[in-house]
Amino acid sequence: MILLVDIQSFYASVEKARNPELKHRPVVVSGDPNRRSGVILxxxxxxxxxxxxxxxxxxxxxxACPEVVVVRPRMDLYLKISxxxxxxxxxxxxxxxxYSIDEQFLDVTGSERLFGDCDTISRKIQQAILEEAGVYARVGIGPNKVLSKMACDNFAKKQKRGIFRLDETNIKEKLWPLPIGDCFGVGRRMTKNLQRIGITTIGELAQYPLAKLQKHWGINGHVLWMTANGIDLSPVTRLSFQKQKAIGHHMTLPRDYRTAEEIEVILLELCEEVCRRVRRHHLAGVTLHVGCRGADFDxxxxFSRQQNLGYAQNETMPIFQAAKQLFHQYWDGAPIRSLGISLGGLSADSPMQLDLFTDRSKQRALGQVVDEIKQRYGSTAILHAASLTSAGLAIERAKKIGGHYR
Structure with a gap:
């Protein structure tokens, strides 16, 4: 039996638990409380x-609520509580x-003899989290991860008890009548696509001919059909994040970046960050991906493009040069508001592929020294000079976790 434990309004609940004066007041956590355009987290x-x-x-x-209390996020605290x-x-x-900072899967199949059935375990988990962390957990129960997730999102979150079980005995009665947008993995765009072919509920998706779904959307269509039927073969494992397919970093910019010089500063900072993370895991990547979004939301x-580097690399400057070339090849010259890069095709960084024209051992040694300095004295202890220009964001980003202030 699989449980999905979700913390109610996680950031806001943590803030209220740490400040009893907020217990009976409306509270929101906003990315920038000093700006009315800030987003509610x-x-x-x-x-x-x-x-x-x-x-x-x-x-x-x-x-909507003039008396709402606005709190700045404290990511260090939220990670600690998680x-x-x-x-x-x-x-x-x-x-x-x-699964995320406020959601976690558990396989309690072998724990029922020790702690009772799934319902009993769920109540014990709720009580322990409330007493020790001061926040309230909702629990979805199912025979696999996808059903426990949908049990939590669609039912446990909406019930006072905060616990709901979804399995083969009630999936047709409880899950299938729900709107197609409530199916796990179905976003707004896919909702419109499914509605266009007459699928409006999860049950209609479950009973739709599989071959037609595969014809429309390939493997994704098959996965959605399995989800609607409550089929999920993926196990709960502690190893989910130990073998990454790619390592990347994406940044939403604080303003429109219009010139190539400004954009290249951010591109260099992204390459430095991604390469540092790749080196930390003793990996190197052979596939470089670069993507950006324009500033005009209307x-x-x-674009989103990738290229093969020829051999696995993790040195900042060669990857920056390749990223710069790839960016300029597809950039239309319009202002951008977000930029990201990633390295895929990861493999162990040893042994190293030699290059007849470049001393890669010196580049790698330089990267290791820079990493050691940053590890010991902080990420701003050593910077590229470009980061000190008005376009640079490395110093400001060092004050944040996940894009929000610590």
Missing amino acids: AACPIAKSYGIKNAETLWEAMQ LQITEILERFTDLVEP CPTG
Whole structure:
């Protein structure tokens, strides 16, 4: 039996647990409380009762509830609490798989003799997390990960008890009547695509001819059909993040970047960050991906392209030169608002492919020294001079975790 444990309004709940004065007040966590255009990262249940939703602007939230309390995010604290919750869950089973900062899967198949049935284990988990971390957990129960996820999202979150079980005995009665947009893995665009061919509920997706779904969307169509039928063969494992297919970094820019010189500064900082992470895992990548999004949201522009580097690399400057060339090959010259790169085709960085024209051993040694300095003294202890220009963001980003201030 698989559980999906989700923390209610995680960021806002942590803030209320740390400040009892906020217990009965509407609270939202906003990326930038000083700007009315800031985005709501989390809203407590009281705030949601006023119609406030995650991802809307702070201005919209304050229109709906003028007395709302706005709190700046503290990512260090949220990560600490998330790890504390993981430790609590590991008392019940050694098979705990983090899905996000506030969601974790557990396989408790072998734990029922010790702690009781799934319902009993779920209540014990809720109680332990509430007593020790001060936040409330909802629990979805199912025979696999996809059903436990949909049990939590569609039912446990909407019930006072916060626990719901979804399996072959009630999937047709409970899950199939729901709108197609409530199916895990179906976003807004896919919802429209499915509605276009007459699929409006999860049950209609489950009963739709599989061959036709495969013809429309290939493997993705097959996976959606399996999801609607409650089929998921992926196990709960602690190894989910130990073997990465790619390592990348994407950045939404604070303003429109218009010139090649400005954009190249950000591209260099991204290459430095990605290569540092790749080196930290003793890996190298052979596939470089570069993508950007234009600044005009009404008329979206941008591209997403990749190229083979010839051999696995993790040195910053050669990868930066390749990324710069790839960017200029496809950039239309319009201002951009986001930029990202990634290295794929990862393999062990030893042995190293030699180059007749470049001393790669010196480049690699330089990268190791830079990494050691940053590891010891902080990510801003040594910088490229370009990061000190007005276009550079490395110093400001060092103050943040996941794009938000620590």
